[in-house]
Amino acid sequence: MTTNFHRAYPPQTVPSYPALWLLFHGNKLILQTEDSRDITEAEKQANKETLSIPLGDATLLTEIEHEEILYLGLLGDIPCVTTNLKDETRLPANWRAVGLRELYHHLPEIEFELAGYAHQITNWQHSNRYCPVCTTPLLSIAGHWGHTCPNNHYTGYPPVIPAMIVLVHDNDRVLLAHKPGWGKRYGLFAGFVEPSESMEECVRRELREEAGIEVTDIHYFTSQAWPFPDQLMIGFTARYAGGEPEPQDGELDDIAWFNLAKLPDELPPPFSLAYILINDWLTKQTAQAALKEKG
Ligand SMILES: [Zn+2]
Incomplete structure (x- = not known):
């Protein structure tokens, strides 16, 4: 997460108010509209509301049933707190409960990351109370x-579950994968790390299992926390080294080579690690093509 956020751990308590309240009701994040009027369903559908994470003092939850309030840390100089609201509690008229995934790209990036972190910590505190x-x-x-x-x-x-995602390249072409239900979108190969496996072994195994290919020159690229739930996506690039790429285990329904002249109609959503990897490859390919033209 951004360096502007400084984590706190129990038994630290909220140093001051107002605080940013990351509240969850039935796994959804609570956002506040700017005014307190009860808008119509049609207005909600049309996204005519300006929604934001509530900022307020300790009295914000006076009338609301909730679990223990947890202090997460400081965003700049604003304390961030989180808790689960009880299922049966009635929400104020200007509060909306919105699924975290729907907020991807609608909240400022840092607030989305914070909400993901808060969700992981509240889930952890809720589900890890008794000795197994x-x-x-x-x-x-x-x-x-x-x-x-x-x-x-x-x-x-709190668990962090590592998963790898890999861009497979071969000179001026890139190997992309398609899953049933993705429509026109092609993306990258990804999979969870198995017990007793290194990241590089995971890259090799997943590509064998999913695509029937071998790779070499495996390089770490960057990583991204992905709280749906508790994942850490770790990005790699790898050079194609052999095998006929074909869907192997039923997870994928197509695998195809693409290049600058022939790209899929749709790529993964911007800010996803898949998109960042593909975009980096495209940028380098474009620069190389320009150099060739000059030379
Ligand atoms: Zn015990």
């Missing part, structure tokens, strides 16, 4: 979000 061996309530570990069993059976921390 003896069911005794767990204790907090000071300075972390971790929990531990007083009878020494179990210690756990």
Whole structure:
């Protein structure tokens, strides 16, 4: 996440108000409209509202049933707090509960990232309260979000699940994948890391399993937190080294080579790691093509 956000851990408490309230109701993020009038369903559908994360003092939840309030840290000098609202609580007229995925690209990037982090922490606190061996309530570990069993059976921390995504290139062409339901969009190969596997082994295995190909020159590119849920997408590039690319395990329904002159009608959404990798490759190819023309 951005360097402008400074994380805090229990037992730190909110230093001051107003704070940014990252509230969840049935897994959806609460956003506030600018005015408190109850708008019509038609206006909601037409997206005529300006929605933002509530900023307010400690009285914001006075009338609302909620779980424990958790202090996440400072965004600049604004404290950020989070909690789950109880399912049965009634929301104020100017609050909207919106699915996190729908907000991708609609909230400022830092607020979207913060909402993802808050969602992971509230889920963790909610679902990790009792020892999985003896069911005794767990204790907090000071300075972390971790929990531990007083009878020494179990210690756990919020999970981060690594997954790799890879762009396969071969001189001036790039290998893209298509899944059922993607329409005209082509994207990259991706998969979860298995226990006892390195990232590079994961890249090789997934490409064998999904595409029936071998690769070499595997290089780390960049990574992106992806809270749907708890994932860390780790991006790579790899050079094609052999095999006839063909869908292998039913996950993909097409695999095809593309180049600057022939690109798919649709690419993954901007700001996704898949798009960033493809865009970087396209930029380099365009520069090389320009050089060739000059030379
Ligand atoms: Zn225990």
